[in-house]
Amino acid sequence: MTTELLTGAEMVVKSLSALKVKYIFGYPGGSVLDIYDAIFQQDEIEHILVRHEQAATHMADGYARATGKVGVVLATSGPGATNCVTGIATAYMDSIPMVVLAGQVASSLIGNDAFQETDIVGCTRPIIKHSFSCRSLADIPDALSKAFYLASTGRPGPVVVELPKDILIPQNKGPFNINTDITMRSYNPNIKGHPKQITKAAQAIASAKKLVIYSGGGIVLSDASALLTTLAETLKAPVTNTLMGLGGISGTHKQFVGMLGMHGSLEANKSMANADVILALGVRFDDRVTNNVEKFCPNATIIHVDIDPSSISKTINAHIPVVGLVKIVMQQLLDELKVINFVADEEALTQWWQKINEWRAVKSMSYEQDDNEKIKPQRVVESLYKITQGDAYLCSDVGQHQMFAAQHYPFAKPRQWINSGGAGTMGFGLPAAMGVKLAFPDKHVICITGDGSIQMNIQELSTCLQYKLPVVIVTLNNRSLGMVRQWQDMVYGGRHSSSYMESLPDFIKVAEAYGHIGIKIDHLSELDDKLAQAFAIKDRLVFVDIMVDEKEHVYPMQIRTGAIDEMWLKKGVKA
Amino acid sequence: MRRILSILMENEPGSLSRIVGLFSQRAFNIESLTVAPTNDNSLSRMTITTSGDDKVLEQIVKQVNKLIDVIKIIDITDRQHIERELLLVKVNAMNDTTRTEVKRLTDIFRGNIVDIGKQVYTVQLTGNADKLNAFIDALQHETEIIESARSGCVGLARGDKALRI
Numbered sequence: 117m118t119t120e121l122l123t124g125a126e127m128v129v130k131s132l133s134a135l136k137v138k139y140i141f142g143y144p145g146g147s148v149l150d151i152y153d154a155i156f157q158q159d160e161i162e163h164i165l166v167r168h169e170q171a172a173t174h175m176a177d178g179y180a181r182a183t184g185k186v187g188v189v190l191a192t193s194g195p196g197a198t199n200c201v202t203g204i205a206t207a208y209m210d211s212i213p214m215v216v217l218a219g220q221v222a223s224s225l226i227g228n229d230a231f232q233e234t235d236i237v238g239c240t241r242p243i244i245k246h247s248f249s250c251r252s253l254a255d256i257p258d259a260l261s262k263a264f265y266l267a268s269t270g271r272p273g274p275v276v277v278e279l280p281k282d283i284l285i286p287q288n289k290g291p292f293n294i295n296t297d298i299t300m301r302s303y304n305p306n307i308k309g310h311p312k313q314i315t316k317a318a319q320a321i322a323s324a325k326k327l328v329i330y331s332g333g334g335i336v337l338s339d340a341s342a343l344l345t346t347l348a349e350t351l352k353a354p355v356t357n358t359l360m361g362l363g364g365i366s367g368t369h370k371q372f373v374g375m376l377g378m379h380g381s382l383e384a385n386k387s388m389a390n391a392d393v394i395l396a397l398g399v400r401f402d403d404r405v406t407n408n409v410e411k412f413c414p415n416a417t418i419i420h421v422d423i424d425p426s427s428i429s430k431t432i433n434a435h436i437p438v439v440g441l442v443k444i445v446m447q448q449l450l451d452e453l454k455v456i457n458f459v460a461d462e463e464a465l466t467q468w469w470q471k472i473n474e475w476r477a478v479k480s481m482s483y484e485q486d487d488n489e490k491i492k493p494q495r496v497v498e499s500l501y502k503i504t505q506g507d508a509y510l511c512s513d514v515g516q517h518q519m520f521a522a523q524h525y526p527f528a529k530p531r532q533w534i535n536s537g538g539a540g541t542m543g544f545g546l547p548a549a550m551g552v553k554l555a556f557p558d559k560h561v562i563c564i565t566g567d568g569s570i571q572m573n574i575q576e577l578s579t580c581l582q583y584k585l586p587v588v589i590v591t592l593n594n595r596s597l598g599m600v601r602q603w604q605d606m607v608y609g610g611r612h613s614s615s616y617m618e619s620l621p622d623f624i625k626v627a628e629a630y631g632h633i634g635i636k637i638d639h640l641s642e643l644d645d646k647l648a649q650a651f652a653i654k655d656r657l658v659f660v661d662i663m664v665d666e667k668e669h670v671y672p673m674q675i676r677t678g679a680i681d682e683m684w685l686k687k688g689v690k691a
Numbered sequence: 692m693r694r695i696l697s698i699l700m701e702n703e704p705g706s707l708s709r710i711v712g713l714f715s716q717r718a719f720n721i722e723s724l725t726v727a728p729t730n731d732n733s734l735s736r737m738t739i740t741t742s743g744d745d746k747v748l749e750q751i752v753k754q755v756n757k758l759i760d761v762i763k764i765i766d767i768t769d770r771q772h773i774e775r776e777l778l779l780v781k782v783n784a785m786n787d788t789t790r791t792e793v794k795r796l797t798d799i800f801r802g803n804i805v806d807i808g809k810q811v812y813t814v815q816l817t818g819n820a821d822k823l824n825a826f827i828d829a830l831q832h833e834t835e836i837i838e839s840a841r842s843g844c845v846g847l848a849r850g851d852k853a854l855r856i
C-alpha cells in the first residue's frame with residue numbers, strides 16, 4: 117500500500133479530524149492561508165470565523181468549559197497570535213483544555229524581524245501548559261497529538277503549537293501518520309492518591325467534629341460532582357464551593373452553604389473559620405478565598421487533594437496532602453471510610469449544623485428592593501433563575517454583575533456556570549457564551565454582562581449573526597465600571613476616577629445594527645414580562661439592556677487584611 | 692540556604708528557556724546554572740544553585756517538576772555528594788616575585804597554569820565554590836586579577852544513587 121503524500125496544511129486538518137475535533141475558532145492571515153485552504157476542501161471540521169482573535173480563544177474556552185472537550189483556536193502569525201494572549205492566559209488560570217495553532221513566518225525568516233513575525237512561543241511561555249514549535253512536516257501530527265493529550269490530561273491547560281509557513285505550503289509533501297495513543301516519559305500525572313495519605317485523610321475525617329468540604333474547579337473539570345454529592349451525604353458535612361466550583365454540588369442542596377471567599381456567604385466563610393477539619397477538593401486556596409493567609413483557619417487540620425502537587429502547600433500549608441485526580445481520590449476515600457466502619461457522629465453534627473444555621477439566619481446575601489426604586493441587579497438574577505427554571509448556561513463577564521450572578525443563581529449542575537475566575541478577563545462573557553451555544557443549541561445560554569465588559573468584545577455580535585448563535589445577552593447596565601467604582605467608594609474616598617461611562621452607546625441600536633433584537637428595561641414593573649419575552653424568542657439573538665441601580669454594592673465582602681470570616685454585611689455593618 | 696538542584700530533562704529546543712523563565716516568573720533566585728547534554732544525547736542535565744527557605748524550595752522543586760520537559764529533579768544538598776566548579780582566571784604576572792607567588796598559590800590549591808603571556812598567567816582550578824573563593828581571595832592579595840570565568844556548580848550524589856531514567 118502506498119501512503120498518500122500530504123502537505124503540512126493537510127496534515128494539520130487530518131490530524132485535527134483524527135483527534136475528533138468538530139470546530140475550530142479562528143481568523144485567517146498570510147502565514148495560515150494554506151491551512152484555511154485545506155479547511156475549505158473538507159467538511160468534517162467547521163471553522164468559525166470570529167471578528168477578533170481574542171474572541172476565538174474565549175469561544176474555544178467556553179466550548180471547552182461546557183463540553184469538557186479541547187477547544188481549538190487558529191490564528192495567523194504576529195498580531196493574530198498576540199491577540200490570543202489574553203485568552204490563553206484566561207484558560208491557563210482556570211485550567212481549561214485548549215490548543216492554539218499559531219502561524220509563523222517561514223523557518224528561514226525566523227529571527228529576522230520578518231513581516232508579522234512575533235515569538236509567540238516566547239510570549240506565551242508563562243501562561244501555557246506546554247508549547248511545540250514544529251520545524252518540519254513530520255513534526256505536525258505528533259505535535260498535535262501531544263498537544264491534545266497534554267491539554268486534556270492531568271491538570272488541563274492551554275497548549276500552543278507554532279507552525280511556520282514553509283512546512284504548510286503545497287510544494288512540500290510527506291507521508292502522514294498519526295499516533296493518538298500518547299505516552300511521554302517526562303509526563304506522568306499522578307492519578308491515584310497514595311494509600312497512606314488516604315488512610316490518614318479518612319481518619320482525620322472520621323474524628324472531625326466540625327468538618328467542612330471546600331471544593332472547587334477540580335470537581336467540575338474532572339466531572340466528579342456526583343461523587344462529591346455522595347461523599348458529602350455520607351459525611352453529612354457542609355459543602356462550600358469556590359467561584360470556579362459552583363454547580364459541583366447543587367446550589368439547592370441542603371448541605372450547600374454557598375460560595376466562599378471575598379463575596380461568599382457568611383455561613384460559608386464562618387464554616388471554614390470554625391472548622392476543625394477542612395477537606396479541600398480540587399481547589400488552590402486562592403487569595404480571593406483565604407483573605408489574610410496569616411489568619412487563615414488556624415485551628416483546622418487541612419486535607420488538600422489536587423492533581424497538581426504545586427498547588428498543595430503553595431499558599432496554605434496542608435497537613436494531609438493527597439496528590440491525585442480528585443474524582444479517583446474521593447472514591448478511594450469512600451472506600452476507606454467503609455473499611456474503617458465510618459459512622460457519622462450525630463451529636464457533633466447536630467451542634468455543628470446548629471451553628472451553621474445561626475450564620476445562615478443572618479441572610480448575608482439579602483438585599484432590599486422597593487417597588488418604586490431602580491431595579492436591583494440581584495433581582496434581575498433572581499428573575500433569570502425563575503424564567504429559565506435554573507436550567508440555563510450562565511456565561512459571565514467580570515465585575516459586580518459576575519458576583520451577583522454567582523451569588524443569586526443556584527446552579528444545579530457543574531459546567532452551567534462559565535466565568536473567568538482566575539484571570540478575571542472582561543470581554544470573556546459573550547464569546548464564551550457563543551462557544552457554549554454552538555455546543556448546546558437547544559439550551560438557554562445567557563451572557564450576563566456589564567456595560568463595560570460587553571464593549572470589550574461587542575464586535576462578536578457579527579459572528580453571532582453569521583453562525584446563528586441566539587444567545588441572550590443580559591446587560592446589568594449601571595452606567596459605570598461598577599466593581600471599580602465600588603472599590604473607589606470603599607477604599608478611595610468615593611473618588612470615581614475613570615470608573616463611569618459618560619458616553620455609552622444605545623445598546624438597542626447597536627444590537628439592531630448587527631441584525632439582532634434589542635429590548636430595553638427601565639422599570640421593575642416591566643422586568644419579568646420583558647425578560648420572559650426575550651427568552652421566548654428562540655431563533656434570534658436578543659440583547660436585553662437593563663438599567664439597574666448604579667449605587668448597589670456587592671455584599672457581603674471580606675474586610676481587607678482580615679480573617680476569612682471577617683466581612684462587611686452592608687455599608688458600615690460588620691458580621 | 693544555598694541548595695544544589697540536579698535536573699534531568701528532554702534535550703529539546705526551548706527546555707532551557709522554560710526553566711529560566713520559570714525562575715524569573717516566580718521570583719526564584721538563581722545563583723548559578725549549568726546545562727549540557729548527557730551521555731544519552733536525548734537528555735540534558737542541569738545543575739542549579741539557588742537559595743530560599745524550605746517553603747520556597749518546595750515550590751521550586753514542584754514547579755520545575757511540573758514543566759513537561761523535566762523528567763526528574765533532585766535536591767542533592769543534604770545527601771552525600773560531589774560538587775565541582777571550574778575557574779579560569781587570568782592574572783597580572785609582570786615580575787618574578789608575582790610569578791613565583793602565583794605559581795606557589797596555584798600549587799597549594801592544586802590548580803594548573805594553563806596559559807602564559809608576556810605579562811599574564813592563566814590559571815585553571817576546580818573544586819567547590821568555597822575553595823574557588825579562597826583561591827581568588829589569596830590571588831588578589833598578590834596580584835591583579837584581569838579577568839575570570841566560572842562554570843557554575845555541577846554535582847552528583849555519591850554512591851549507588853543516580854539521576855537517570
Ligand SMILES: Cc1ncc(C[n+]2csc(CCOP(=O)(O)OP(=O)(O)O)c2C)c(N)n1
Nearest residue numbers: 515516517540542566567568569597598599
Ligand atoms: C480586561 C480587564 N480590564 C480591567 C479589569 C478591571 N475591572 C474589573 S471589574 C471592572 C469593571 C467592569 O465593569 P462592568 O462590565 O460594567 O461591570 P459592573 O462591575 O459594572 O457590573 C474592571 C474595569 C478587568 N477585570 N479586565
Ligand SMILES: [Mg+2]
Nearest residue numbers: 566567596598
Ligand atoms: Mg457596569
